[in-house]
Amino acid sequence: MAHRKSLNRTAKQRRIAHFLSQPLQAAAPGQSATLTAAQKADLEARTVGRVVFPWDPDYDQDRQETNPAFQDYPLAIIYCACDADVLASLAFTQVLGVAVSVRSGGHSTAGYSVNTGGIVIDLSEMKGVVLDEDRALVHVLPGTPFEVFNGALNGTGWHVPTGACGSVCVAGFVQGGGYGYTSRTYGIQSDKAAAFRVALASGKIVTAKAEGEHADLFWALRGGTGGNFGVVLQVSYHMVRLPSVWGWSITWQAEQAAQVLELLQKDYTRRGAPEQLGYMMNLGYYNGQVVYMVQGMYCGPRDEGYAAIEPLLQIPGAQLVVDKVGTYPELNEYFEDHPYPLPQDLPDGICETKASGYIDKPIPQAVWQQVIDQFHKAVNPWSMVYTEPYGGAIARYPVKDSAFVHRHVDMDIVIDGCWRNEEERVTVQAWIDGLYDLLRPYMNGHVYQNYPNRALQDFAQAYWGDEAYLRLREIKTKYDPTNFFCYQQSIAPL
Structure with a gap:
């Protein structure tokens, strides 16, 4: 069979050639800087997934959260297609020295999965569900929406609690806990988590479980909210039997x-x-x-x-x-x-x-x-x-x-x-x-961290309380000591 180059690769090579032949574009609204031709070309070359820049025709749509109350203008939005894209995105952002936001479904009620002047790592194209029925486990990619997650389990008799909104995606939901119709029966969704694969700011990928070297990270990812410790690449859940x-x-x-x-x-x-x-x-x-x-x-x-x-x-x-x-x-x-x-x-x-x-x-x-x-x-x-x-x-x-x-x-x-x-x-x-x-x-003064609110005067107390927040800060210091993952209500290292 004749060798045929990937259409995606061909399109990327055309974009790279275009970048290198064009003068520097003006900064997008709200930004103080833009990317050089070499930086744009490098990012395109290092990623398999789509990269959207402010001058691209889809930029205004792609920068939106599900709630248009939040209007931000990132330097680039990287639609990651695989783990390597996430690692390349993290490295690229660190070299630039700009803010990073991690987005799966874009449902953050405080708009924390997008930013102005930084990079958005979008996981919505990393979706998939694999059942391991022998071990009663299901492995789910971070950008999988619940309509896909539930659809994959439908008719199997297996169940994991999910939220009521079908377009919400796995990674953000589970890191905030995750409430649904069956939570009184089976618990908050994060209670059913068995393992997380996580890309750290260091470029290392680790697997966090209840036991072992990264048990502390496993504890933190179940309620510590997204965009704090690393980028979740996969979640494994314990399934329960629920035919109807x-x-x-x-x-x-x-x-x-x-x-x-x-x-x-x-x-x-x-x-x-x-x-x-x-x-x-x-x-x-x-x-x-x-x-x-x-x-x-x-x-x-x-x-x-x-x-x-x-x-x-x-x-x-x-x-x-x-x-x-x-x-x-x-x-x-x-x-x-x-x-x-x-x-x-x-x-x-x-x-x-x-x-x-x-x-x-x-x-x-x-x-x-x-x-x-x-x-x-x-x-x-x-x-x-x-x-x-x-x-x-x-x-x-x-x-x-x-x-x-x-x-x-x-x-x-x-x-x-x-x-x-x-x-x-x-x-x-x-x-x-x-x-x-x-x-x-x-009320008891606490707030569900999956419904973040920018107006909270003491968000750490509201989401976690003193004891849990201190432990979260210790874990943050261990896994993200430079505070690379940082936003208005992120967990601060010690």
Whole structure:
């Protein structure tokens, strides 16, 4: 067979020749420098994956996070195709002496997976799932979105807890802990992690496991958040058997909503409900009307699940609007649109501001009613409030065994505000602040690190607390002593 050069390699050689023949381009917005022709050519030559520069036609799209509230302008975005691309990207960034951001899905709620004037190492094209059923393990590449991860497990009877959003990718999610519908049954996703392959700033690739030389790094990567210790190249998970789940959803009228919320906290978080029952409570808008809804999965037979939620169905006005048996991947996808797609008809380009906190004290029904009344003052129909209940397997996992320390709480409560312009942003922020002020007395001061917030005054205390943060700093000093991986809320070496 005749030798034929790779089309990708041919395209790269053309770009290299073009760079070397062109004068220096002007810096992109917000940047004080640009790359020389030799630097651009070197980066193209050393990588298999795509490299996007500010003058490329796709640059404005590729620099975006999923939330357009964050507008940054990196010197280059490197879409890595393999481990060698990651190592080349790290070395190139270190020579330049600029900032680095690591991005898999681009869902950072604080915009920390992109930067201005530095390099973005994008892992979204490094995706794949390999099952090792004999050892009940699954090996997943960092840029694998949950719709692919779940799809690969669908029909196999195997399961790993994932998040509800199909476009979120593995690497960022697991390093922040990772909550999903089955977490009360099987734990936070990082609790199921078996190993991480990690590229360090030194250029070395290590494997971190619960035992061995890098056990400390294994501890830190499960809750210590991404972009702190290295670039995760692969995650291996312990799988569990879960052939099917029962999916359910209940709606209520406005008059009973506060009563329901009080009951959910009292009997369906750390106490009362079987741990096989997972759910999310949603306040949102559908067709211009506020929706009061709880939807979830039961990891077991329908009749057991129905018995568990029967007290909720006894409340006047309750309606069981989803009653469906299927696989976890099928139900996880189904709930994106049923019984309601929340938020509904979200416009392209709309921005989001998120605030969250952990509830560990009982909220009286009268206060829940105040929360509902404040929710009704939402500026537009795309804002939401939702809860993620804890208890069960989450609470059983020892606090000191990972950097995810949020174990003994009732729930995480999240306030999502959407806005289209600066004037609306100010109004939405005031609405969020009003809700947060109502809930603050019932919070423990901690925040789920997968929902980072730039406005936090003491992020280390909020995400980890003093003891865990000190250990994270010790591990940071060991694996990244020069603080190469650094951003506004990164872990500082000692």
